[in-house]
Amino acid sequence: MATDLLATDPQTAGPGFGVYVHWPxxxxxxxxxxxxxxxxxEKVDEARFVRAFEAEIAHRAALAPGRTVDSVFFGGGTPSLxxxxxxxxxxxxxxxxxRLADGAEVTLEANPTSVEAGRFRDYRAAGVNRVSIGVQALDDADLQALGRRHSVAEALAALDTARAIFTRFSFDLIYARSGQSLSAWRGELSRALGLAGGHLSLYQLTIEPGTMFEKLRDAGRLDLPSIELSRDFWDATQELMSAAGMPAYEVSNHARPGAESRHNLVYWRAGDYAGVGPGAHGRLSLGAGRRAQACARTPEAWLEQVEREGHGLVEDAPLTREEQGDEFLLMGLRLAEGVDPARFEAASGRALDPRRVDSLVAEGMVERTRDGRLRVSAEGFPLLDAVVADLAA
Structure with a gap:
């Protein structure tokens, strides 16, 4: 993976400051x-939620005054509702x-139903300049199996609308789906490349705890690919995306140079971000150090707490140096640019173990770049969690 995929030089560019807004x-x-x-x-009282968001933003700004906001991201949930x-x-x-930076990136996640796509022009007028559309599949039967409420035709219409209104847009696909063949995925991804702007998010299906898919898998009712086939899906994805000039700049995110998600780079480069809304998380570097913040998860509990206390935080705790180092590796090694060992040492208070680094380099899992950074190799990315755990130990 090349180190020059990003629009900015990781050695000189700061991570930036972002605001994450969760619509649940x-x-x-x-x-x-x-x-x-x-x-x-029942109908959501949006005016009441706006007042609560305004209070939350005021609270975070009082904690971290004077910042320049480089990106705002409306996630969810379904923010396009x-x-x-x-x-x-x-x-x-x-x-x-x-202060909202000149040219700040403002992203809104959207579902491609015709009703929501019809709002795109009004979102643009409100200040949104990038949309991320949850297409997930270009096959109607698979969309139904994934529980999606839109059709392929609606997805294509939403992409056409986004292309006409926004200079920057992205969409998501899930692959290695139940019963999906490798040849079918190659065809679907080739079709997606013909529809894409400069960015695609491609997620291999994972079975998360507590989901309906977990119950179906445990009951033997979900046909999932083998480990070997899953690796074939991964390899095919990297091959097709690189050939199209949209290599992975992060494990699941592919972009042409300059089209990367600036907001997500704040996370992956260990920058500060304020999280507001039910269940939102944040990381703020304040006078005493870096703090981990989290809000009440259920919308009603969050709303009532904000109205009562002026904020929805249920967690606001300092991160230890060890925790900061672990997060730095966990996030930064997701990137093709890798990490600066000096920044890890500054965050964690210790240097990376040279014997572990040398061992991973010898195994072909990690590479040293000419400018002294460490990055996970193409062979190591499918085993990213294990590589991070080894380096962090």
């Missing part, structure tokens, strides 16, 4: 999803409390 509501719960998403049949006026009001609150 969905029309239905997908059987593979373990995100903090909730189905509510929000009215555009709600999105605009939240962005106005961010701009009032911090």
């Amino acid at each position: 509501f969905c029309l239905s719960k997908c059987p593979y999803c373990d995100f903090n998403s909730h189905v509510r049949h 929000m009215r555009p006026e709600t999105v605009g009001a939240i962005l106005d609150a961010v701009a009032r409390r911090w």
